[in-house]
Amino acid sequence: MTQDSTSLDSLRREIDSIDESIHDLLIQRSALVERIANAKGETITVLRPGREAEILRRLLARHRGQFPRMALVRIWREMIGALLAIQAPFAVAVQSSGRGPDFIELARNHFGVVVPLQACRTAGQVVRAVADSEASAGLVSMPAGIEMADEPEPWWASLAVGSGEAPRVVARLPFVSPPLSSGVAELPQALVIACRDHDDTGDDRTLVVLETGPDVSRDRLRAAMAAGGLESAGLLAICRRGDAWLHLIEIQGHVAVGDPRLARLAAQREPVAHVSVIGGYATPLPPESIP
Known part of the structure; x- marks a missing residue:
């Protein structure tokens, strides 16, 4: 030898x-x-999206050498998904209608190969599956645009009238996207819902639904929010409910249900008649952070 x-x-x-x-x-x-x-014990909440985001942020910040960062993320996502299944029965309902974006691959990339996936035709079915405890979490499409009055109510509007342990948004996917130069097709955007509050990780977005009358401009909404001490990150979607209009707004930072800034916003009465927090998520890492 x-x-x-x-x-x-x-x-x-x-x-x-x-x-x-x-x-x-x-x-x-x-x-x-x-x-x-x-x-x-029996009070276990196995899904911890904020904790998962903090783990990946920490690992990517300390990573060195030639081992690809996206491979590191996939390894840890597989491990986290497998360990979720160890702690308690865990399944994910996924919007997969065959029309538009299909989130099965996105769900598999995030939750791993061990966690069972339940395909649903509509986002509304995903919300019901989570609300009825048929699924531990659900993937629904990222809202965008104006929903017309003669169309079914969008899934996010139904979260604004929920009570008790109603589903709420807890994560946005993909949390880590491949570099734009990698040649990989851009992944669709989706939100994870579960019957739990969204976590505070120090770098977050919160989703709120503002109820107003007709003909309220974006500038007027932004001004009302700023007067209440809230910074808008953008208007995601609008729908009509009777004589009222519902605006899905993304807010900078973590905002809990009892936050006094929400009370100040609602106390103005004009132009906002009602405010509902429907969840939030750790801010995803941009593709340029994964060289």
Whole structure:
């Protein structure tokens, strides 16, 4: 055996040792997750989108070397999805009508190969599946545009009238997109809903539904929000409900239901008659952050 062959064999044995160390650590991590699940008991909430976002932000910030960042994200997404299934039964309802964007691949990329997916024809069916506990979470299309009065009420408007443990938006996908120069087709945008509050990660967006009368301009809405201390990041969609108009607004930062700024906005009465928080999400990482 040549010196080069001996050297290669030594390197391969070192790789085997590293593989076993990685595997041992994965087993240890799984055991810790089981202990956490047992400590929480029946009140367990396995889906922690904010915690997941913080993990990926931290890992990508400390990453070095030639190992691709997108591969690192996929490895951790698979691990997180598998560990969700260890803690409690977990399934995801996915909007997949065959018309327009299909979110099955997006859901699989995010939740991994272990988590069961339930295909639904409409976003409304996804919302009902989550509300009725038939699914632990759901993927629905990112709202955009004006919904006409003779069309079915959009899914986000139904969240504005929910009560108790109604579904709310908890994440936006994809959280990490491949670089624009990678040649990979741009992924569709979707929102994750679940029966839990959205997390505060320090870099977030909040979704609110503002109810107004007719003929309220975007500038007037922005001014009313600014007077209440809220910074609008954009108007995502509008729909009509009877004589009222509902505006889906994205707000900079994490805003909880009891935030006093919401009370100040609602107290103006003009032009906003009612404010509803329907969730929020950790701000996704831009493609240019994944070289």
